[in-house]
Amino acid sequence: MQSKKNILVTGGAGFIGSHLIKLLVNKYPQYRIICFDKLTYAGNLENLTEVETAENYTFVKGDISSEENVAKVFHEEEVTDVIHLAAESHVDRSISNPSQFIETNVLGTTTLLNEAKKSWSSVENLFYHVSTDEVFGSLGKEGFFNEETSYDPKSPYSASKAASDHIVRAYGHTFGLSYVISNCSNNYGANQFPEKLIPLVVNNIKNSKPIPLYGTGDNIRDWLWVGDHVRAIDEIFHKGKRGETYCVGGENEWSNLDLVKLLIHLTDKHLDRKEGSSLGLIKFVTDRAGHDFRYAVNSRKLMEELSWKPSLTPEEGMSQTVSWYMENTEWMSRVTNGIYMDYYHKQYLKR
Ligand code: NAD
Ligand code: TYD
Helix, strand or coil: CCCCCCCEECCCCHHHHHHHHHHHHHHHCCCEEEEEEHHHHHHCCCHHHHHHCCEEEEEEEECCHHHHHHHHHHHHHHCCEEEEECCCCHHHHHEEEEEEEHHHHHHHHHHHHHHHHCCCCCCCEEEEEEEHHHCCECCCCCCCCCCCCCCCCHHHHHHHHHHHHHHHHHHHHHHCEEEEEEEEEEEEEECCCCCCCHHHHHHHHHCCCCCEEEEECCEEEEEHHHHHHHHHHHHHHHHCCCCCCECCCCCCCCEEHHHHHHHHHHHHHHCCCCCCCHHHEEEECCCCCCCCCCCCCHHHHHHHHHCCCCCCCCCHHHHHHHHHHHHHHHHHHHHCCCHHHHHHHHHHHHC
């Protein structure tokens, strides 16, 4: 039996946060799970309807960059632990508006850390920072990131996440705050906002709209099913060594072009279209500025120390994901509203 905890999950209404909250609420009825989220364009309470009436779940609307909001939730909810996911998370947006990423990811993380430092006196209280492998920069065709890799972030997004990783470690070193950090590769699955490659592509195939591929389509990403990432977070939160870092990856590398072809195959099949009939939708567009070539992660430490491994094969994961988007067209229509269309036009119209 685990001890009583009041866990603040920041960014809990986003893609990964909502999957994590559903896991924690169902698996740990003795914990109180507080979703703390500003509900930006990426936050969606519809992702959490399944748990909204659970007795051990509460939603608090708030901004991690507001000292007042953060102090209030810590005191009213008697927060014992933080799993910090709230962030601006999209690289393209960080290119068009870097300052917002510094404000949320750097200053917001610092605001949370200051409150944790003020409110907590025990090493039992844990600050868990959920971070990205993009802090390590870009790989060539060979090699993998691991816990020893030097930081070399290249985009305003990854630089802001790198800064927040460093600040978390500095609070651990200087003030004795208990922390863990995980750096994970690209996630995919249900409820991902369709600015990210996979839901954007599936939605465009369904609507017979052009599929924008940046540059040559040769850039490589390692994809992990979101359900496996939140299982890793659960393991690391409970059993990870305090003051350490864990790399999380899917051992599932795809060039963007090959991945898009797989998504076309799966989506066309789902829609009973002729095999490959959507291949003509692929449109090579101007490359992303500073586009990182390849990410790949060695998760051996997590596998050996905490016995974690991905539960789904890439084929199972991608197939389930495509089916989810095909079966949840109302979710997609609601998130691709006017605000999304303004973003979409600005991002792609002149490419
Ligand atoms: P997301 O963009 O889907 O969700 C972010 C959430 O944070 C949203 O609910 C949003 O409303 C909330 N938020 C933003 N600013 C806030 C603020 N100032 N105060 C409170 N809430 C705020 O992101 P995601 O893909 O779920 O990623 C979650 C975390 O995991 C991020 O920290 C990201 O860097 C990290 N991560 C993501 C991936 C990935 O592939 N998506 C991979 C590795 C790590
Ligand atoms: P994305 O989902 O934005 O994740 P990240 O940039 O954090 O890796 O993009 C994944 C890959 O797909 C990346 O190499 C950029 C590319 N991409 C496209 O080619 N077209 C698109 O419309 C998008 C959104 C991404």
